[in-house]
Structure formats: C-alpha cells, structure tokens
Amino acid sequence: MSLDIWMRENPLAYVWIGSYAVALLIFAIEIAMVIHKRKITLQQVRLMRDAKNETFGNETYGDEE
C-alpha cells in the first residue's frame, strides 16, 4: 500500500527507477557479459594456438626472439 502512495506522489521517480534504470542496468550487464565473453574466447584461441604449435612445431606464429 505504501508503494501505491509513493508511486502516485513521485511518478517520475517511479518511472525512472522502476523501468529506465532497470533497463539501462540490464543493457550494461549484457554489454559487460559480451566483452567478457570475447576476452575469454580470445584467450582460449591463443592457448589452443600455442598448444598446437608446441605439438606440431609450427614456426609461423611463434615468438621469433
């Protein structure tokens, strides 16, 4: 009941916090997850390349120092 009173007294705060802030938070979480996934996948790919080079002795992508 108190929420009913609060929302009618503060409609803009209700709209902002309840819907826009939540939506923007969800978007931010999704962006963070996509960036994290890319980092992890790139790391996996590099590890696989290194493992393959070690097994088959590929000189193309090795450190030339």
Place this chain on the structure above:
Amino acid sequence: MAINWFKYAAPTTFYGLAGKMIPWFAVSAALLFCAGLYIGFFVAPVDAQQGEFYRIIFIHVPTSILSMFLYLIMAGYAALGLVFNTRLSSMMASAIAPTGALFAFISLWTGALWGKPMWGAWWMWDARLTSELILLFLYLGFIALHASIDDPRRADRAAALLAIVGSVNVPIIYFSVQWWNTLHQGSTIKFSGTTMHVVMQQALLIMLLACWSYAFAVVLARVRSIILERERNTTWITQIPGVAEFPEAKR
C-alpha cells in the same frame, strides 16, 4: 558496383565486417538513447489521462517491438541454417537469442510497472501479456536447448526447429488485442494516422532506433565471439587481430 552478398555469408569475411560495424551502431545507440530520453522526459508533454506514468511507453514499446522482430529474425536465420546448412546463419540465430530474451524481459517488466498504476495490478492473465511471456519462454527454451547439446551443429538444428515452430507466437502477440477482449490497449500508431502528440511520436521513434542500434551492436559483438569459438581450429583465426599480435607464450 555490385556487392557480392554471398561473400559476407562466410564467417571469415563477416567477422571483419562485423568488427567494423559495431562502433558505428554502438555510438549511434548511445546518441539516440540520450536524445530519445531527453525528448521523452523534458520535451514531451504530460498525458491528459495517464499523467507522467505514460512515459514508460518510450522504453516499453520499443523493447516489445524488438522482442518480436528479433524472434522473427532469429527464426529466419535458424531456418536458413537448417535448410542451406550455412554456418553463419546458425551462429547469428544463437547470437540473437539472449538479446531477444532480454528485450522480452524488459518489455514484461516495464509493462508490469505501467500496469500497476493504470490497471491496479502488476500482472493480468491477459492475451497480450501471456503471449509475450510465452515469447520469453521460447527464447529461454532456444538458449537452453542449444546449450544442452554438445555438438554445435546438432544443437543448431534442434534449436532451429524450436525457433521456427515458436515463430507462430509472434503474430499471436501482435493480433491478440484484436482477436480477444484484452485490457491491453490496441496500436496507437496506425497506417491511417495517430492521435498521439508529435513530440511523443518523435521520442518513441528515436528510442526505437536506439534499441535497434543497440541490438545490432550487441548481436554483432556476440556473433564475433561465437565465430571465434567455433572456428578456433582453423588457420585464419590465428591471423586475426587479437590473436596474431600476441606472441606465443614462453614455456
């Protein structure tokens, strides 16, 4: 100059193209969100009947539209992958599903927040609301089914069937307000015109474009990760930026 569209159906070429497009869509989305929110909150007038509560429309309607369109696009890509056995189509379908699910969730969430002050209830087993909830479950079902099968190609085929069958729900959502007596209002903007204030229309259109741009940016970023994951055993992956410039780890 003719564009060879089939060239971009290959993950090798699409990977680079997607990488070039992401910043454009991301910046567009940010700018459009700022403009849409500014117009929606500071320029658009207060609604005569609903007061300030109507401003939820600027996030509720675009996310609802996107949740339906993304499902159709996902089902289209899944069907292409199933029929023509194209790898990228199935990857696109997998990349769209999480974003579509989030849009469906935001649509339901903001709808509940709008429903409480207008109808006096967070939730009603209304045709529009229930069919949108089923859409969310279809997205979650697609993601769960795909994740439950280890072989990606088999997972693509199984999930594609669910996506195609589930696409029947989209016209049900759209026409539910016409087919059944529902609490949910019908379309405000029609081909025949609208009674909506022009500034409200502008804010709605800008927010819709912002959501589209955001969806494109996120889906393209996600599909790049999926391409990396699935093509990790190929030679071209070792030559892409982000992999090639990192020297082999010393042991």
